[in-house]
Amino acid sequence: MAQLIDGKQIASDIRQELKEEVTQLQKAGIRPGLMVIFVGDNPASQSYIRGKVRAATEVGIASEVLRMGADITENQLLNRIEELNQDEAVHGILVQLPLPKHIDELKVIEAISPEKDVDGFTPINVGKMMTGLECYLPCTPFGIMQLLERSNVTIDGKHVVVIGRSNIVGKPVSMLLQRANATVTMCHSRTPDLATFTRQADIIVSAVGRVGLITADHIKEGAVVIDVAMNRNEEGKLVGDVVFDEVFDKASAITPVPGGVGPMTIAMLMHNTIEAAKRGSE
Numbered sequence: 001m002a003q004l005i006d007g008k009q010i011a012s013d014i015r016q017e018l019k020e021e022v023t024q025l026q027k028a029g030i031r032p033g034l035m036v037i038f039v040g041d042n043p044a045s046q047s048y049i050r051g052k053v054r055a056a057t058e059v060g061i062a063s064e065v066l067r068m069g070a071d072i073t074e075n076q077l078l079n080r081i082e083e084l085n086q087d088e089a090v091h092g093i094l095v096q097l098p099l100p101k102h103i104d105e106l107k108v109i110e111a112i113s114p115e116k117d118v119d120g121f122t123p124i125n126v127g128k129m130m131t132g133l134e135c136y137l138p139c140t141p142f143g144i145m146q147l148l149e150r151s152n153v154t155i156d157g158k159h160v161v162v163i164g165r166s167n168i169v170g171k172p173v174s175m176l177l178q179r180a181n182a183t184v185t186m187c188h189s190r191t192p193d194l195a196t197f198t199r200q201a202d203i204i205v206s207a208v209g210r211v212g213l214i215t216a217d218h219i220k221e222g223a224v225v226i227d228v229a230m231n232r233n234e235e236g237k238l239v240g241d242v243v244f245d246e247v248f249d250k251a252s253a254i255t256p257v258p259g260g261v262g263p264m265t266i267a268m269l270m271h272n273t274i275e276a277a278k279r280g281s282e
Contacts (some may be wrong), residue, residue, distance in 0.1 A: 002251040005151050005226075007143075011263035014146065015059050018270050022060035025277060032277035034063045034092040034118065034269075035084055039077065039103070040070035045096045052094070055266045061273055062089075074103045078111050085113040091280050092118035092273035115279065118272035121168075130175060136272045141173035143264025144205060144226055145180070151253060153203065153224050156181040161198050163187045163214075163241070164207035169228055173205055194218065206241040216246040225254040228261045 022032060034056055036049055049065055056063035068077065084090050093116045099105050109117075114124040120138035128135035137145075148155055160182045164170035174184045187197050189208050198204055198218040206214050207228035219225060225247055227240035240257035248254055255261055 002225075002248050003151070003253040005147055005253050005255045005260060007147060007255060007260040007263045010147060010150050011143075011267040013150075014264075014267040015055060015270065018059045018267075018274055021274055025274070025281075026060065028281070030277055030281050031089075032061045032092070032274050033090045034061050034094065034273045035087075035090045036063065036065045037068065037077075037081070037093070037095045038065055039068045039072060039096070039099050042096075042098065045098075049096055051266055052269060055270055056273070059270050059274075061270060070100045072100075072103075074107065077103060077108060081108065081111045085111075085116060088280070090116065091276040092116055092269075094119050094269070116276060118269060118276055120172075120272065126167075126172070129172060132179060136275065137176070137268070138168060138172045139268040139272065140169050140228065140261060140265045141176050142268040142271075143261055144173050144228070145176050146268065147226065147255065147261065147264055148203070148224070153253060155203070157183075158202040159183045159185070159200060160203040160205065161185045161187060161201035162205045162207070163191075163194070163198070164189075164205075164209075164228070166207065169207040173207075177203075177205075208241050210241055211239055212243055213241040214247060215243045216250045219247060219250055221250055222252040223250075225251045226261065227255050227257050230257060230262065 038049055053063050084093050093112050095108055109121045112122055114122050117125050118136055120136040125135040160177050162170055162174045162184060165188045174186050177184050185197055187194055195218045199220050201223055203224040205226045209229045209231055211231045211233050225242055227242040229241040231239055233239050238258050
């Protein structure tokens with residue numbers, strides 16, 4: 001029977017640590033500030049934003065949601081981001097994705113000052129991460145690394161199979177795992193005979209977004225399974241890529257969906273915002 005990696009509890013522990021950090025910063029006259037830009041009215045995005053604001057309030061970060069209509073022009077959005085880049089009270093800027101189709105997401109991300117890019121998405125921060133320089137790490141991969149570390153999962157010398165090649169999860173987490181001395185194999189939705197690779201893995205990180213992708217037959221006895229995906233099955237239930245009930249009996253440790261990686265993403269966003277405030281005061 002697997003150890004359940006409780007992301008909700010670990011994220012709660014991290015938020016408590018961050019709350020204490022913010023208390024010390026406030027004694028020095030520093031109040032971390034996070035600005036969330038929300039364009040349009042995507043229901044899923046609204047739910048994510050509520051979670052971020054709630055976490056920010058809990059740890060003592062001053063957070064604000066800047067709501068913009070879906071008809072805003074790209075230039076108007078870029079100009080607003082530049083204003084926030086210059087605002088000393090704002091330490092972190094987050095643009096909630098997806099954006100309306102008439103707005104170039106890459107151009108918007110590139111407009112955020114790397115010093116305020118608490119999502120870790122700008123090309124400068126991505127480049128620094130790739131070369132091992134100090135930067136803001138993308139929140140979900142950072143959260144995955146914290147889950148493994150705080151669950152006492154050994155990464156050094158292990159074989160990790162990462163499934164998914166997105167810029168948000170798959171690519172960056174593979175780099176962070178390599179930096180932790182894992183041997184990493186990257187697979188994706190077009191990999192033929194996926195089980196050939198996953199059965200060799202000591203650790204599996206699945207971030208494809210396909211219900212039922214990973215079954216017990218895909219893993220070896222005692223593997224650690226990190227399920228990043230959030231899908232809706234035919235009954236409308238929130239599930240990951242992993243057939244949890246099957247894999248639970250074979251794995252040594254596994255994350256649930258929900259309650260695994262998701263809460264960690266928000267916790268690491270709070271961490272990055274506080275780091276930005278500390279660096280901004282130096």
